[in-house]
Amino acid sequence: MREFKHTIKDKNGLHARPAGMLASVAKTFESDIKVEAQGKEADGKRLLSLMSLGAKCGTELHFKINGKDEDVAEKALIEHCNTRLDGE
Amino acid sequence: MTKSIRFNGIGITNGKVSGRIKLFGSSKRKIINSRTGSALDEKARLEIARKAAIKETKALEEKALKLLGEKEAQIFEIHGMLLEDEDFLDAVLEEIDKGKSAEEAVRQTAKSYGEMLKALDDEYLSARSADINDISAQIIRFLTGDVAENEENDTEPYILVASDLTPSETVKLETSKILGFVTFGGTPSSHTAILARAMGIPALVGTGTIGSIYDGEYALLNSEKGTLIISPTENEKREFEKEQSAYNKIAKEHEMYLRSIMKKPAVTRSGHKIMIYANIGSEQEIASAISNGAEGIGLLRSEFLYLSKDKYPSEDELFSAYRDIAIKMQGKRVVIRTLDIGADKQIPYFSLPKEENPALGYRAIRICLDRHELFKTQLRAILRASAYGRISIMLPMIISAEEIREAKSLLRDSMAELSTRGQEFDAKIELGIMIETPSAAIMSDILAKEVDFFSVGTNDLTQYTLAVDRQNPKVTHLCERNTEPVMRLIKIASEAIHHKGGWIGVCGEMAADLSLTQQFANIGIDELSVSVPYLLGVRGKVSECK
Numbered sequence: 287m288r289e290f291k292h293t294i295k296d297k298n299g300l301h302a303r304p305a306g307m308l309a310s311v312a313k314t315f316e317s318d319i320k321v322e323a324q325g326k327e328a329d330g331k332r333l334l335s336l337m338s339l340g341a342k343c344g345t346e347l348h349f350k351i352n353g354k355d356e357d358v359a360e361k362a363l364i365e366h367c368n369t370r371l372d373g374e
Numbered sequence: 375m376t377k378s379i380r381f382n383g384i385g386i387t388n389g390k391v392s393g394r395i396k397l398f399g400s401s402k403r404k405i406i407n408s409r410t411g412s413a414l415d416e417k418a419r420l421e422i423a424r425k426a427a428i429k430e431t432k433a434l435e436e437k438a439l440k441l442l443g444e445k446e447a448q449i450f451e452i453h454g455m456l457l458e459d460e461d462f463l464d465a466v467l468e469e470i471d472k473g474k475s476a477e478e479a480v481r482q483t484a485k486s487y488g489e490m491l492k493a494l495d496d497e498y499l500s501a502r503s504a505d506i507n508d509i510s511a512q513i514i515r516f517l518t519g520d521v522a523e524n525e526e527n528d529t530e531p532y533i534l535v536a537s538d539l540t541p542s543e544t545v546k547l548e549t550s551k552i553l554g555f556v557t558f559g560g561t562p563s564s565h566t567a568i569l570a571r572a573m574g575i576p577a578l579v580g581t582g583t584i585g586s587i588y589d590g591e592y593a594l595l596n597s598e599k600g601t602l603i604i605s606p607t608e609n610e611k612r613e614f615e616k617e618q619s620a621y622n623k624i625a626k627e628h629e630m631y632l633r634s635i636m637k638k639p640a641v642t643r644s645g646h647k648i649m650i651y652a653n654i655g656s657e658q659e660i661a662s663a664i665s666n667g668a669e670g671i672g673l674l675r676s677e678f679l680y681l682s683k684d685k686y687p688s689e690d691e692l693f694s695a696y697r698d699i700a701i702k703m704q705g706k707r708v709v710i711r712t713l714d715i716g717a718d719k720q721i722p723y724f725s726l727p728k729e730e731n732p733a734l735g736y737r738a739i740r741i742c743l744d745r746h747e748l749f750k751t752q753l754r755a756i757l758r759a760s761a762y763g764r765i766s767i768m769l770p771m772i773i774s775a776e777e778i779r780e781a782k783s784l785l786r787d788s789m790a791e792l793s794t795r796g797q798e799f800d801a802k803i804e805l806g807i808m809i810e811t812p813s814a815a816i817m818s819d820i821l822a823k824e825v826d827f828f829s830v831g832t833n834d835l836t837q838y839t840l841a842v843d844r845q846n847p848k849v850t851h852l853c854e855r856n857t858e859p860v861m862r863l864i865k866i867a868s869e870a871i872h873h874k875g876g877w878i879g880v881c882g883e884m885a886a887d888l889s890l891t892q893q894f895a896n897i898g899i900d901e902l903s904v905s906v907p908y909l910l911g912v913r914g915k916v917s918e919c920k
Contacts, residue, residue: 302502303448306455334461334487337502340494 288360299342317353379604385597389576391553397589398536420476423516484510561847574907632910636667640916651903670707672903673881692755700763714770738771753788760800773813810834815863818870832882
């Protein structure tokens with residue numbers, strides 16, 4: 287299993303578009319991808335699930351990746367978080 | 375009697391109409407509550423509807439991206455993601471398993487997710503419950519087979535109320551059902567206002583938001599006073615009807631007078647004949663153009679055949695449309711302006727990149743001289759139609775003789791291709807250019823050598839001459855009453871083309887401005903081309919000119 291943390295910097299929080307992009311990146315991997323925030327857990331491959339975390343600016347997301355392609359998945363997700371999640 | 379609700383705005387074209395309000399994009403739909411098939415059947419129906427909704431959303435997203443930009447398109451991207459979201463789908467399937475119909479299941483799921491998002495205590499995410507409602511309504515629409523086109527057929531005429539309308543939305547409206555327009559935003563020069571003027575129906579712009587709760591309510595629209603009264607009291611209705619009948623009486627008398635002069639040629643008292651032509655954007659306008667005395671079509675905006683499609687129309691499609699118009703005009707002149715699009719008038723499948731300054735960018739003839747096949751397809755279609763009537767070709771946005779020569783060379787190529795195919799066309803087809811850049815007016819003595827006629831596009835010519843963006847409400851007033859600079863340029867062009875034995879028309883909005891008709895007569899304008907509702911007025915005015 288791989289884990290990493292990312293703090294949301296977008297002032298709108300983890301809103302629909304970044305959450306959707308995150309889900310579409312996550313979906314390309316076989317590994318099970320969970321995202322925890324504020325005591326709730328979401329399926330990283332599902333938009334509504336991610337949105338229901340209600341993650342705001344400053345909220346820390348805790349990614350847990352488990353599966354065959356977890357190494358690549360972690361890399362891709364970190365990259366995505368750093369470039370796209372905060373990019374707007 | 376409950377109190378009425380009143381909205382104020384800027385009135386466009388004078389008129390008074392009453393009718394039900396229709397909010398643009400909204401519609402009342404029925405939901406079939408009782409389950410008709412097995413869970414398996416319902417799931418299959420759901421899948422078909424969901425796929426259709428995804429497809430529609432993709433198309434809308436692409437369109438919005440091209441027409442409105444990335445920001446506006448995001449909403450459709452989010453809708454697409456929601457439609458494909460497995461949580462949402464799983465929840466709907468679960469409801470179906472519980473015995474609900476697909477429609478009910480979608481509605482129930484939308485409700486519970488909507489509530490969940492609203493409970494998040496985050497303004498942005500709460501607002502997303504509206505998106506869930508949107509996609510649910512979309513799926514339900516496909517489930518009930520209640521598609522937009524079908525419902526248009528049985529509605530009564532209505533007052534269309536919208537936040538604002540984009541050019542592509544205005545082109546798709548079924549205009550015969552619209553009594554009047556009301557837009558929350560917009561200026562007197564916005565697309566909706568232009569459309570209202572072209573249709574000769576009252577409009578109100580800048581009213582501020584009108585809530586969706588008023589959808590379907592009866593209302594009184596008075597564009598002269600700039601008011602919209604929703605759910606009027608009996609008193610207000612009576613008052614309105616009195617005003618309306620008085621107004622209609624005057625309008626009718628005036629129209630009778632104009633009709634009486636309709637059959638006479640438009641000649642000034644000093645004997646200068648001016649041809650009165652119509653500007654049209656579709657074949658449907660021809661009947662009313664003729665019944666309002668149009669002696670020809672001075673501007674056929676050929677974009678309509680491209681705007682209504684999602685891929686390039688074929689030569690045959692274009693040909694049959696032009697041919698029908700030529701035949702309907704029975705030998706009267708039809709001036710077809712070749713494709714006039716650009717970054718400000720987008721067509722999605724052209725894939726034109728966004729530009730910083732579209733008015734000065736890659737548009738109109740500049741695109742046609744760059745994409746030869748696109749241009750030649752249109753030229754061949756026009757040429758083939760020219761065998762069925764009197765057609766002229768007009769090139770937009772010309773700035774130099776070189777451009778005309780290039781276009782002529784492509785026209786010759788097109789003719790040669792048709793000859794090889796053995797297809798008929800008018801080999802002496804009349805060719806003209808729009809005078810809509812200061813350059814074309816200044817160089818008109820040179821350009822006149824290349825063509826048979828000029829037609830002045832005053833909207834663009836004004837914008838380029840005065841350096842005033844006509845869509846910017848902060849500066850549009852600078853155009854009003856400052857017509858002299860443009861008039862001087864038109865005079866230069868008029869002298870140049872007459873010197874070569876050609877003719878000159880005016881087809882922009884100035885052509886319909888009756889305070890300028892005398893000046894146009896003075897500088898020898900041969901033709902005025904205006905929207906259908908202005909035809910009789912201009913004809914009447916010409917006969918009053920010195």
